[in-house]
Amino acid sequence: MTVAAAQRGTTTVSDKAVRKIAERVAAEAVSVSVPGAGAAKGSATVRGRRADVAVDVALRYPTPLPGAVRALQKHVTDRTHRLTGLDIAAVRIAVTALIPVPAAAKSVAPRNHSAPASAEPVVVSRTPLRWWSRRRLPMGLLTLAAAVACGALAFDLILVHTAHRPAALWRTHTLNWLSGHGPGEPSVVIGAGVLAVLGLLMIALALTPGRRGLLTLASPSPRLRAAVDRGAVAVLVRDAVGDTQGIGRVRVRVRRRTVAVRARLAFGDRAVARRRVESAAGRALEGCGLLRVPRLRVRVRPEAAWDPETEEGGGGVGHPVAVTADGRALEGANR
Structure with a gap:
């Protein structure tokens, strides 16, 4: 005797179960690119046969964020639908951190579920400039x-x-x-x-939007919304400026409309170092793919032991300069 489907009972998938499945699915894709990284936290809301999912992840750097988030969103949607049987109405991906890949791992091309699609022009969508909170x-x-x-x-x-x-x-x-x-x-x-x-x-x-710590990214799709934390942008700009020749300590403060860079100059010409810092910080900001690039404010101040005459061919790396207590280089130290 065949029993009707309505008489065999119903299967209910709880919000907690869907949330854990979405976190594990996101971790599957992210951990391949960033060893040890995965979903920080997630949330899910089930309404009948439909579910809304939100997951916070950490991606590797450098990665084109719009393409990576779009691929990760599709992966979470397909896998969660296949494992739960629910219709995933919306998947919100929030990038909370960017983790640099070690130099040894860059030479090996890992299998990447969140790899971006083929290069395509970035079209500014109707994504709002501010990331609004649900309150x-x-x-x-x-x-x-x-x-x-x-x-x-x-x-x-x-x-x-x-x-x-x-x-x-x-x-x-x-x-x-x-x-x-x-x-x-x-x-x-x-x-x-x-x-x-x-x-x-x-x-x-x-x-007011509320989530002031997030900066909206440019999205190639009107249905895709992505944001990056201000702290991650500050780390990227600080690392880029720190690699500039002659620059010592670096402080970066990222606001909604401005990025303030405060660098200390150890050696070299101050005007040349300022131009190099502006160029490095500008490239780092452009690489983030922000919907509205903040204005860059750079200030370069010399250290107490600053030597203005030391350049690449003189007292640069590998050619130390003897400096007195008042910051003057000893005569003949560069010879």
């Missing part, structure tokens, strides 16, 4: 407070009109207190001030 905690608290207040009032009204019970004490006391206190009393003024501050806070949360 889950404020929205959750606001929804909980509204649900408790409206539920308590509705429950009391139902009891009054159906069971013919007197109104709840909290409701009668509140009405009596409001009828006996005017607008000029300190308690009313304080309460109104607190409500005004909460209202301004809610307006600020509604009008």
Whole structure:
């Protein structure tokens, strides 16, 4: 006897199970490119036969991020659908770190699930310039407070009109207190001030993106959204500037519209070093593929033991310069 499908029961896949599967699937692709790296964390929401998935990953550097994220998004969608049987409506990939590949590993071409597709022109999509936050905690608290207040009032009204019970004490006391206190009393003024501050806070949360630590990347597809952390951009710019000849300590601060580079010059001409720093930092920013490249501000200051006459052919690497306590080079030290 054949039993109908409806009588055999149903299979339900929980949000937690889908989240773990998506994390493992993302780790499969990412760990091939970056040994030891994988999905940092993820989330999933299941609605019937559909699921929304979000995964945070770390990718290797250098990697064309739009193509790599697009390939990783397709991989997570296909594998999660095949393992869970659910229709994956949307997969959001967030790149939280860029890990440089060791020199020894660069010579070996590993099998890369997140390899970018063939070179194609980057078309600026309608992706917003700022990465907006979902505001889950404020929205959750606001929804909980509204649900408790409206539920308590509705429950009391139902009891009054159906069971013919007197109104709840909290409701009668509140009405009596409001009828006996005017607008000029300190308690009313304080309460109104607190409500005004909460209202301004809610307006600020509604009008501001919130996730200031993310910079949006240029996307070749309107349906693909990608972002990179400011800290990762700062590390890339700092490493690029640190490789410049004559530069010692480097400090980089990445903001939403500007990138400030503060470098210390150990030897060489200051104007030449500044041009080299600007060129290296500009190439690093262009390589990030940002939707809006921030303005670059460079400041190069000499070290206490700076030798302006030391260049590539003189007292560069392998030709140390003897320096006195006041920063002057000893006569004949470069000879």
